[in-house]
Amino acid sequence: MANLSPIFRRRGLIVSAQALEDEPLHGGDTMAKMAQAAKAAGAIGIRTNGVYDIRAIKAAVDLPVIGLIKRVIPGSDIFITPTAEEVSAILDAGAEIVAMDVTNREGRLDAVAELFALVHEQGAAVMADVSTYEEGAAAAKLGADFVGTTLSGYTSYSEQLEGPDLNLLRRLSGELNIPVIAEGRIWTPEDAVAALDAGADYVVVGSAITRPQLITARYVKAIRQKLG
Numbered sequence: 001m002a003n004l005s006p007i008f009r010r011r012g013l014i015v016s017a018q019a020l021e022d023e024p025l026h027g028g029d030t031m032a033k034m035a036q037a038a039k040a041a042g043a044i045g046i047r048t049n050g051v052y053d054i055r056a057i058k059a060a061v062d063l064p065v066i067g068l069i070k071r072v073i074p075g076s077d078i079f080i081t082p083t084a085e086e087v088s089a090i091l092d093a094g095a096e097i098v099a100m101d102v103t104n105r106e107g108r109l110d111a112v113a114e115l116f117a118l119v120h121e122q123g124a125a126v127m128a129d130v131s132t133y134e135e136g137a138a139a140a141k142l143g144a145d146f147v148g149t150t151l152s153g154y155t156s157y158s159e160q161l162e163g164p165d166l167n168l169l170r171r172l173s174g175e176l177n178i179p180v181i182a183e184g185r186i187w188t189p190e191d192a193v194a195a196l197d198a199g200a201d202y203v204v205v206g207s208a209i210t211r212p213q214l215i216t217a218r219y220v221k222a223i224r225q226k227l228g
């Protein structure tokens with residue numbers, strides 16, 4: 001049984017449009033244009049990083065936005081919305097959903113309740129970015145509104161896969177009563193359908209749509225392998 005959220009009008013594709021400072025598409029209205037293209041194609045939502053792009057995308061398209069702020073804190077591995085400061089900035093910028101790291105690292109599972117409360121006080125929703133089933137279960141227990149497989153493959157103790165973590169999706173969707181978002185390494189429409197078959201309620205695709213330098217690199221690699 002699907003667990004759906006009233007934030008999205010229906011199940012479907014959420015496009016992650018992100019370009020960090022060191023990426024070619026960073027800045028200007030590029031991510032807002034990515035969001036317009038995603039909407040024109042039928043995406044139901046956008047996931048994006050940083051106050052600038054959250055605001056630009058909210059102004060450009062009337063789709064729900066999952067906002068996050070990536071910030072690297074020296075000595076810490078937690079970089080997706082690490083503190084209350086980022087949560088407040090994301091809410092101020094107008095995101096309906098705040099995504100944050102909910103992994104079992106650095107006492108994070110004890111710290112996030114406070115961050116969830118900040119989000120809920122403002123009538124917004126929490127997307128818990130997890131890397132394992134146990135983290136997803138903890139997130140649901142703490143009151144997360146969505147759980148996503150975003151960080152599977154990005155913690156030392158999670159599965160390191162080439163494609164989406166379908167086993168994690170199966171387990172999260174089979175055992176939890178909150179919407180499950182497939183996210184991470186979904187490169188093809190077939191991967192997206194496999195994620196739905198594994199029980200995902202919504203599917204986030206990022207790099208395969210919005211990072212041309214990574215898309216191009218895949219073609220270059222395949223062609224170089226062929227040409228030797």
Ligand SMILES: CC(=O)N[C@H](C=O)[C@@H](O)[C@H](O)[C@H](O)COP(=O)(O)O
Pocket residue numbers: 016018068150151154183184185186204205206207208
């Ligand atoms: C691990 C991490 O930092 N993930 C980030 C989270 O927001 C983004 O860089 C990813 O692009 C996003 O998760 C979508 O995944 P993919 O680009 O694989 O479709």
